[in-house]
Amino acid sequence: MFCGLKNIEKKYGRLTFRIVVFVLLAVFVLASFLFSLRSGSLKLDFSEIINALLEPQSVNYRIIWLIRLPRNLAAALVGTSLALAGAILQGIMRNPLASPGIIGVSSGAGLAAVIVMLLAPQYYYLLVPAAFLGAVGASLLIFALAWDRGLNPLRLILSGVAVSSIFGAFISALMIFYSDRLHGVVEFMVGGLNARSWKHVNILWPYATGGIIASLFMSRSLNILVLGDDAAIGLGLRVERTRIIFIAISSLLAAAAVSVAGLLGFVGLVAPHMMRMIIGSDHRLLFPASALFGAGLLMSCDTVGRIVMDPVQLPVGIIMAILGAPFFLYLLRTKMRNATKS
Amino acid sequence: MLSGFSFAEDKDDSGRHLCIIKEDAKSLIVLDADGKKVKLTKNPRRVVIGFTSLVNLWYYAGGKAVGIPNSRSRENIQAEAVKAARIGTFSNLNMEKIISLNPDLAILYANVNNQRAARDILASNNTETILLSYRNYSDFTRILDLFVRLNSENPEKGKAASLMVKKIDAIIEKTGKLKKPGFLSFLFSGSGLSAETNLANTAHMAMLLGGRNIVTGKNVPKGSGRVSFSMEKVMMEDPDIILVTTMGNGKKLAAKMKKNLANDPVWASLSAVKAGRVYFLPNELFLYRANEKYAEAFLTLAKLMYPEEKWD
């Protein structure tokens, strides 16, 4: 399939290739959405779904409206946010291994969530805001530690590693002291969308929308930044300001996503990477491609997790790793093979 | 240090959990495990339950359920309950399945954090929910009381249950005049040993029977049922008896543990080991909540703790 795409590029030119890719991505997102709407403990075909939506009192309506629809929207928004955050960070750090975890978002959200879940479970309704604050707080801490007349990418990565280690240690300690309360915690650490409702969708969509608009607006600046700090300054870019704005955008995107879905790891690292291998690193294209791909990926994987062992559910983080990793490796090998050929 | 941070429960965990605030013929208002006021309609027709031990307790109190969790453990389910539909594992409830069963009451388990997330969705579905913490016998008596009141159309079961509770009270009273043994209760699972505080099932029973748990002290986190406990402290306290519950295949693990104890010089130095007072307790009475078999559990434990006494 990948070779097929490359042939299209050679034969029909770059513009056609890009259009094809985006059409395929849009189809992927739509198909994932429809697939997830149909599937679950209750299997419905499309006429039944439409009928169900017309009967507000029926069980089918309630299942679709209260559970399936919000869960899928949440999946799409989380996938978009994490993929976009990852694309931004990989550009800023000039490092393909960058992901939202690097800026401390995951460990901050994790620590805050674990504190609520283990020490104050009756404040469960505060879980999402606490995780969000933890995520943003950890990011700010890392930036403050890494600041030295500017935000150097290497210092950011190293500070992130250090802070994540400390937070991780606290998380482990709490999990040891309260080992009989661990069941919900593990779900959060792996990342899952069980029992997510409209409440969660309402938290996500402002950040996702804002993040998408802001990053598209500034995508050209990131293209320039990737050329190197010196070259970027020479072209008139305000490098520090641009970096700070982008890091802030990705922090907020990742914090919102992680506070709702837990510590989902795969999307932020691999989704933008896969899109970069297909469509290149022009961020005017990479950002929307990552956003679309992340949404479709998360919706599909969550649906698979829901149906493969019905009524037992597997968290989406596990499904993504099992299905996504081999596909990623396949892409990597094809790319490497093509690269060494030319 | 971290133990000071738990602001959930009181020292003896009686708290205000399940205080009944108001009751009339049709409904009642009660405080749930998070201290929230919850209104429950009596005699619900379609009940889903999020934890297997609560399933058995519900049936014991005269109730019936349409949805129960998939159980991976070897915990026995009430024969009647086996026919009910399955709603996913207790750590990952399947919301769609629950809603499709159209329940009027959902009984959720507070010790699994994400069962709380189900409350919002169920509220939009007009299903009443109650969040219960069920860790030990004290929880049992309070939950049983609640369940009996909720099943007011089925009072015979309630009467039978209260007879059992009276039996247990008698056993406990008898130990009042006896010499109190010090004990250590721990859970042996694949990941090792964890010692029980008085909040955990077995240790709680032993405490009620007059035993003195060596797992205490200001550094034991409040609200935690099991902790990793220092072996030095065990040797210093030198409990009179050691109670062991094993997770997983009980008999095989028990045999393995016995062998370990026999060969380990540290364990061999303990008085309880020397006196042969290390007891491996059966899973269905001690690892899982005994529910209708609590009287049997208490009797078993009392015989082990006070072997000189006559028990019937």
Add this chain to the structure above:
Amino acid sequence: MQLKAEKIELDYGGDPVITGFSLNVAEKKVVTLIGANGSGKSTILKAMGRLLKPSHGAVYLDGKELRSYDTRQLACKLAMLPQMHHTPPELTVRDLVAYGRFPHRKMFQSSRLEDNEAIDRALFLAGTEELQNRRVSTLSGGERQRAWIALNLAQEPKVLLLDEPTTFLDISHQFDLLELVREMNHNLGITIVMVLHDLNHAARYSDKIVAVKNKGIYCCGAPEEVITEENLREIFNINVRIINEDGIPHVIPTGSCKKPAKQNKGT
């Protein structure tokens, strides 16, 4: 459009690398900085390109301090080819050169006619017209440098700074590049300031050479004034023979300036 450094002091957070440095770069001239490694010549160039902030003194372009310019406006007048730059692999030459229009564009504007014309012109001037649809990763080192110069040309600057532009190129590409720089200076009137390692290149392609030593200017002037045996011995610690060929001094190094006693001891 005069570029002027006035008594600037530069450091990287510790002791000053350059102190009290002043330089007037006359319009439409080619000025080359030479000096030993670590003498601070690249540092000076970075300060003149606004990459480094002087701890004392200031750099002025057209009478106005560099720091007071809007960054994009400045980039329309002053361009720089840095020593380190990174090109995303799947970029074509034309894509890269198009980035040179960034300072001229507003936020959301797509390519205008004048942008495309500027890009075409830049590609032509830099001799990269046939390469424009090739990926930069497939070019040789010399072609890639020319692509970057095309990017600078697309900025349509009045002043261009080049930091060791020939360092990683083979000899034919080195001369290609320097010829191109000379053409830009003669035909387009762009003021050039560059840092070069090779003294013969400096001698052949500069109007003025500035030698940097001891945190400041050692000497400056026309090539034949600066490239002398005593100067080079002082600046670089080398012994040379100077041959004058078509008015341009040529340097033939004969060895380093070690004391004769050491050499006699042998190994």
